[in-house]
Amino acid sequence: MLQIVKQLENRSRAALITLALLLVVLIGAVDYLTGFETSFSIFYLLAIGLAAWFLGRGFAIFISILSVVVSLAGDLARGAHFSSSFVPTWNALILLTFYLVIVWLLTRLRVFYQQLEAQVRQRTAALTDEMAERERLECELLEISEREQHRIGQDLHDGLCQHLTGATLAGQVLEEKLEALHLPVAADASRVVEIIEEGINLSRKLAKGLYPVEIEADGLMLALEEFAITSSKLFKVSCRFECDLPVLIYDSATAGHLYRIAQEAVGNAIKHGKAKNILIRLDASEDNTVLSVKDDGTGLPDVLPKNRGMGLRIMAHRSAMIGGLFNARRDETGGTLVTCELRAKSSSEKTP
Amino acid sequence: MNKPKTKIYLVDDHPLVREWLTNLIHQQFDLVVCGESEDAPHALREIAATAPDVAIVDISLKSGSGIELIKNLKAMQPDVVVIVLSMHDERLYAERALRAGARGYIMKSETAKKVVMVIRQVLAGKIYMSESLAAVFAEKFVDGRLPASGSLVEQLSDRELETFQLLGKGYETRQVAEMMNVSMKTVQAHCAHIKEKLKLTNAAELLREAVRWQENNPAS
Numbered sequence: 001m002l003q004i005v006k007q008l009e010n011r012s013r014a015a016l017i018t019l020a021l022l023l024v025v026l027i028g029a030v031d032y033l034t035g036f037e038t039s040f041s042i043f044y045l046l047a048i049g050l051a052a053w054f055l056g057r058g059f060a061i062f063i064s065i066l067s068v069v070v071s072l073a074g075d076l077a078r079g080a081h082f083s084s085s086f087v088p089t090w091n092a093l094i095l096l097t098f099y100l101v102i103v104w105l106l107t108r109l110r111v112f113y114q115q116l117e118a119q120v121r122q123r124t125a126a127l128t129d130e131m132a133e134r135e136r137l138e139c140e141l142l143e144i145s146e147r148e149q150h151r152i153g154q155d156l157h158d159g160l161c162q163h164l165t166g167a168t169l170a171g172q173v174l175e176e177k178l179e180a181l182h183l184p185v186a187a188d189a190s191r192v193v194e195i196i197e198e199g200i201n202l203s204r205k206l207a208k209g210l211y212p213v214e215i216e217a218d219g220l221m222l223a224l225e226e227f228a229i230t231s232s233k234l235f236k237v238s239c240r241f242e243c244d245l246p247v248l249i250y251d252s253a254t255a256g257h258l259y260r261i262a263q264e265a266v267g268n269a270i271k272h273g274k275a276k277n278i279l280i281r282l283d284a285s286e287d288n289t290v291l292s293v294k295d296d297g298t299g300l301p302d303v304l305p306k307n308r309g310m311g312l313r314i315m316a317h318r319s320a321m322i323g324g325l326f327n328a329r330r331d332e333t334g335g336t337l338v339t340c341e342l343r344a345k346s347s348s349e350k351t352p
Numbered sequence: 353m354n355k356p357k358t359k360i361y362l363v364d365d366h367p368l369v370r371e372w373l374t375n376l377i378h379q380q381f382d383l384v385v386c387g388e389s390e391d392a393p394h395a396l397r398e399i400a401a402t403a404p405d406v407a408i409v410d411i412s413l414k415s416g417s418g419i420e421l422i423k424n425l426k427a428m429q430p431d432v433v434v435i436v437l438s439m440h441d442e443r444l445y446a447e448r449a450l451r452a453g454a455r456g457y458i459m460k461s462e463t464a465k466k467v468v469m470v471i472r473q474v475l476a477g478k479i480y481m482s483e484s485l486a487a488v489f490a491e492k493f494v495d496g497r498l499p500a501s502g503s504l505v506e507q508l509s510d511r512e513l514e515t516f517q518l519l520g521k522g523y524e525t526r527q528v529a530e531m532m533n534v535s536m537k538t539v540q541a542h543c544a545h546i547k548e549k550l551k552l553t554n555a556a557e558l559l560r561e562a563v564r565w566q567e568n569n570p571a572s
Contacts, residue, residue, distance in 0.1 A: 158412070161439050161460065166368030168464035173375045193464050200461035204439070214444060221556040222444065244540050245525040246559040284525050285536045344526060 008054060016054050020063055023047035028070035036080035041071060041095050048099055052106035060107065064099035068092050139317050146256065153211030156203050164203065168196045212263075213255045217248040220255040224262060224280055231278070235270050243282040247289060257318040258291050258340060264315050265293035265328075265338040273297020273336055286344070293338045299330040315340075355382070358475060361404035362388040363395040363421065364437065365414045369460075373408070373467070380468055392416025392424075399429055406471055409454070411438040411445055419445075419452050426453030433474050437463055442485050451564060456480035495551065505565060507549045515542040519559060520566030 008016065024047045031040035044067035052060035072092050082088050175189035213223045221243055228241035249255040262280050269275040275297030283290045304312070312328055315338065319326035324340045331337040360377055362385060364370050374385045386402045389395035391414040399407060407425060411418035422434050435456040436449040446457040455474040458466055459482065470480045481489070508516060511532070518528045529539045543558060552558045 157439060162366035162369055165439070165460040165463060166366065166372050168461075169369065169372030169376050172464035173372060173379055176376075176379050190465075197461050197464070204461070214440075218556050218559055221554070221559075225554060225556065241554075243555040245536070245543050246519060246555045248524055248559075286526065286529065 005053075008050070013055065016050065017059070020047045020051045020055065020059070021066075023050065024063060024066055024070055027067075028074055031071055032074035032078060036075035036078045041067075041098075044071065044099070045102060048103060049106060052103045053110055057103060057107045060103040061100065064096060064103060067099065068096045071095070138313065139321060142314060142317050143321065146253075146260075149210040150256070153207040153209075156207040156210070161200050161203050161207070164196050164200045168193050168200070171196060211256075213252065213259050217250050218246065219252070220249045220258060221247060221282065223255075223259055224282065227259070227263065227266075228278075228280055231266055231270075237270060237276050237278060239266060239278040239280070241280045241282075245284050247282045247284045249289075251322075254322045254342070257322045261315045261318050261326075261338070261340050262291060262293055264311055265336075266295075268311060268338075269293065269295035269297050269336060273299065275335060288344055289342045291340045293336075294331060295335040296333070297335050299334050300328060300336050357382055357384040358406065358471075359384055359386040359402065359404040360471065361386055361395070361399050361402060361407045361432075363390070363392070363407060363413065363418070364388075364410040365390045365412065366410075369410075373463075376464070376467070377471075383468070383471065390414045392418070392421040395421060396424055396428070399425065399432060403429075404432060406433045406435060406475065408435045408437050408467075408471075411436060411440055411449065419448055422449060422452040422454050435467075435470055435474055435480070437467070442482060443488065446481055446485055447489075447560075450479070450481070457482075457485070504550050508546060512542045512546050512549070515539060516546055516562050517566060520562035520564075522563070 011019075024044065027040060027043045027047065031043075034040065044064075048060055048063050048067060051063040072088060076088070080088075171189055171193040175186050175193060178186035178189055212227070213219045216222075224243075225241045228239045231237070231239040249258065266278055266280065269278050273295055275295035278293065278295045281290075281292045281294075283292070315328070316326045319340045322342065324342045326338075326340050328336065328338045360383055362370050362373055364373070367390075370388045370390075374388065377383045377385050386404050387398050389398055393416060395407075395409075395413075409418045409421055413421070418436065418438070422436070425432055425434055434454040435458065436446075436454045437458050437460060438445060438449075439460045442457055442459055449457050456470045456479065458470055458480070462482070473480045505513070505516070514532060515528060518531060519525070523531065525536065525539055525543075529536045532539070543555065546552070547554075547558055550558070550561060552561060
């Protein structure tokens with residue numbers, strides 16, 4: 001039924017008018033042929049309904065009147081006999097009223113239906129916009145946090161650490177002066193220098209966490225190697241980094257995002273997958289560069305808990321930001337396999 | 353008449369570090385700072401003019417890299433002894449700096465207590481590096497991984513050597529494959545053999561060795 005309505009919706013107005021008229025003629029003919037004793041009035045509703053739904057109230061009223069006229073004319077032509085001329089007139093009027101009520105109901109229904117459709121369309125559009133906006137904001141958030149982390153890391157490294165170095169030197173000068181005067185407080189000055197040196201090391205560690213990949217092209221390989229070693233020690237798992245060919249990433253933002261994807265994937269493998277063996281690989285072939293993280297944990301669940309979906313989404317965003325193809329799935333062997341593939345062009349090749 | 357003081361030149365882009373390093377050095381009876389600079393080109397000119405005995409150089413400078421400056425100094429002022437003072441991790445940069453010609457590498461977090469000692473040590477003709485770094489080098493030496501000497505490189509086949517040289521010149525593996533007209537798989541196999549023959553543990557090390565070898569054998 002719905003399909004028929006849909007099909008008719010696509011027809012031109014002229015075709016629909018012709019169809020409605022044809023129906024009236026056809027039903028009128030059958031009505032005439034079956035004689036006046038059997039009532040056919042209900043079948044005219046096909047034509048009337050068609051007109052009311054697709055062609056508007058005016059034309060539907062016209063078809064209603066036409067139907068009544070055709071039906072009555074047919075009955076009279078077949079020799080229908082009435083005790084008084086009032087009877088057929090009365091019957092015709094009753095029939096017409098019935099048709100008109102139907103026309104009114106159908107046209108009203110049609111209006112409601114159209115309004116509802118428009119509303120659904122509008123809401124869907126708003127929702128789609130909202131989702132796109134949300135996606136954009138998530139990306140932007142990531143970019144901002146990345147930029148800020150980078151900035152704070154660099155400020156710590158190049159600003160605060162250097163400043164503290166100046167302070168240790170000043171402390172050392174003081175210590176030597178006190179020593180020259182043979183004052184025992186020189187030991188205190190020496191301790192102050194040591195405390196500031198510890199401060200430098202702490203700040204450097206912080207900076208490293210905020211900005212893990214050195215800006216050199218081979219920085220990603222080195223950073224991933226170091227990360228694998230630290231993760232193994234820290235979480236008591238076997239985390240290895242394999243890289244058969246030297247893979248150079250000249251764009252430091254790309255290197256940074258790839259590092260964070262690996263970091264997140266390894267974190268997930270240990271935290272959610274309870275993995276014991278994790279393998280990070282960096283591979284290059286003729287047309288792509290691929291970062292992959294494979295573990296022997298429980299694998300991705302079919303339905304992700306809400307907080308996990310976020311981590312995966314962020315990895316996907318990172319991948320998208322560097323023009324990569326992201327994939328996270330349950331591996332054939334049961335664990336999880338996370339990959340980020342960069343087309344050869346997008347790894348920003350550079351001729352030396 | 354006293355012995356003339358040892359002249360020291362400072363290259364660091366942080367004024368506070370320069371200021372207090374100067375104060376600390378001036379406190380020593382036999383040392384004097386003869387000049388300072390925050391970028392490489394200026395430093396190179398000044399060092400030529402003031403002829404210091406020692407130059408203390410930071411790796412990251414306002415303009416130009418410290419490593420390049422060390423190479424230039426080694427070529428143009430071979431008498432100046434260079435000590436690197438850096439905030440960067442010694443495991444990443446010390447080897448590069450020492451191979452470029454520096455005689456000492458001090459992390460900035462250890463500078464205050466060590467710098468004067470290191471100055472005297474390099475003046476005595478010795479190389480200085482931290483104990484933990486020396487241990488890393490010793491381990492590499494014992495494993496036979498240091499350095500990729502000529503004799504080890506000679507064991508490479510012609511195609512492997514070509515791969516090694518191209519990588520050393522800074523070409524990407526993809527470009528190496530293209531230039532040698534072979535597939536990436538073949539380059540990968542070459543790299544595996546090179547790593548085995550030169551006793552290198554990973555691709556990053558392979559690359560570093562290739563670059564270093566290329567720098568020392570530029571004619572090849």
